[in-house]
Amino acid sequence: MFYQVLSWTCALGGLAAVLYKLPALPRHRRDAAYIALCVYFLCSSLSFFVELDQVRDDIARFLHYPNITTFLCQALVVVLTAAQQVVLVHWSHGPGQAAAKARNRMLGYGLALAVLAVLFFFVNPPKRQGSAEVTVLLNLENPRYAAYFAFYLAVCAVGQVEAVRLSLRYARIAHRSWLRSGMWAVAVGGSLILVYCLIRYWQILAVSTGFVEPWSDLYWIAGSIGSLLQVFGWTVPSWGPKLSEAAQWCGHYRSYRRLRPLWWELYRANPGIALDAPPTRLHELVPGRDLEYRLYRRVIEIRDGQLALRPYMDPDSVGAEARRLGLSDTAPSYEALLLRSALTARAAGPPSPGSGGPESVTHAPDGDIDEEIAWLTRVADHFRVLTAGRDPAEAERARTGA
Numbered sequence: 001m002f003y004q005v006l007s008w009t010c011a012l013g014g015l016a017a018v019l020y021k022l023p024a025l026p027r028h029r030r031d032a033a034y035i036a037l038c039v040y041f042l043c044s045s046l047s048f049f050v051e052l053d054q055v056r057d058d059i060a061r062f063l064h065y066p067n068i069t070t071f072l073c074q075a076l077v078v079v080l081t082a083a084q085q086v087v088l089v090h091w092s093h094g095p096g097q098a099a100a101k102a103r104n105r106m107l108g109y110g111l112a113l114a115v116l117a118v119l120f121f122f123v124n125p126p127k128r129q130g131s132a133e134v135t136v137l138l139n140l141e142n143p144r145y146a147a148y149f150a151f152y153l154a155v156c157a158v159g160q161v162e163a164v165r166l167s168l169r170y171a172r173i174a175h176r177s178w179l180r181s182g183m184w185a186v187a188v189g190g191s192l193i194l195v196y197c198l199i200r201y202w203q204i205l206a207v208s209t210g211f212v213e214p215w216s217d218l219y220w221i222a223g224s225i226g227s228l229l230q231v232f233g234w235t236v237p238s239w240g241p242k243l244s245e246a247a248q249w250c251g252h253y254r255s256y257r258r259l260r261p262l263w264w265e266l267y268r269a270n271p272g273i274a275l276d277a278p279p280t281r282l283h284e285l286v287p288g289r290d291l292e293y294r295l296y297r298r299v300i301e302i303r304d305g306q307l308a309l310r311p312y313m314d315p316d317s318v319g320a321e322a323r324r325l326g327l328s329d330t331a332p333s334y335e336a337l338l339l340r341s342a343l344t345a346r347a348a349g350p351p352s353p354g355s356g357g358p359e360s361v362t363h364a365p366d367g368d369i370d371e372e373i374a375w376l377t378r379v380a381d382h383f384r385v386l387t388a389g390r391d392p393a394e395a396e397r398a399r400t401g402a
Contacts, residue, residue: 003220004052006220010050010224010228012045012049014044014227015047016045017077018038020035020238021235033090033100036102039083040087043076043077043080043379045079047073048099050069051070059072075274077156078109079113080110081155082106082159082161084159085105085163089105091101092170101154123144136200140204142205146208149200153201156197157266160193161190163186163190163230164186165320167186168184170183176237176241177194181240182234182235183234185230186233186237187227188229189226191226193227195226196222196223196226199218199219200219228402231324255373256298259380260380261384262379263298265387266301266309269346270305273304279294312341312342312346313342315338318357319388322334332375335382340386
């Protein structure tokens, strides 16, 4: 059961990958690496599809050849291995050198595929039939078929050794993080497929010497997961950055919402800080494509609101409460306390003499806009706690679990 689930996952994963890449194929019709990548995904999907229990017998009856799906699967693996080599040499070498290396690899794997076809159909066709998991093992008792299968494994192993070597080489020179991650996934997947080859060689030895067949499940688990990792590794440079953008958007949205209570109180005190009219409730909940702009405006307007409140800020009057609560004058909770005090003082009337001054405005640690956003969201969280009438020290302990 698990074998079929994993096989379906691999078949559908490869199909999803080729469908993802296919729409852009016309724009890349002169890009050998892109075409080879599409071939790789298609062959990866088909290599699992033809060996599914639900279709393999129907294919054999249609083609009038027992065990034909075994050869179809192996032929597809040889083709995808060659396609993988073409992609890697184009990515890791210059155009002229890559074309020559890719041509040599295609010729080599084409010759290997021709030899496999001759051996399978004319020299030693497999006789015994069974499920996809056991057909090869049933025929390994035949020494000539065992030699054929050992040759097939050698073709696969050579390709995966090259895949691991070249993907690790490209991972070291890639500048994009998702591309590096993808190449590492290809390398790990290739290593698992090499484990599959080693286990299969051990099975050939075990059957030929009369030992009990070892690791009946591990070989296809290693091979299937290795294939999935390689499909993941080849596709993640395309969709990974979109995932990062989505995560960044979610983080910005959360910060935008967390800043609102503080921004709203500052806006009510000084409407002039806002460049645009306050957003509607719907636009506040669903800011749309201009979220980043609105977040940056909110940060700027909060800082403008702080400056506007500077005449009402009195660190001395806040100091006693801060000391009681154990707050440092550089903590975001202290800044929230100072802002609440200033807003209360402004509502009470004109500023008292001696209030305000440069030292009455705190600042975020030196850094970029992301650090500024992180700082102000912490200030806003503490400000919300204060305006709700809770003890900020107690709230902070509850928030951090201390």
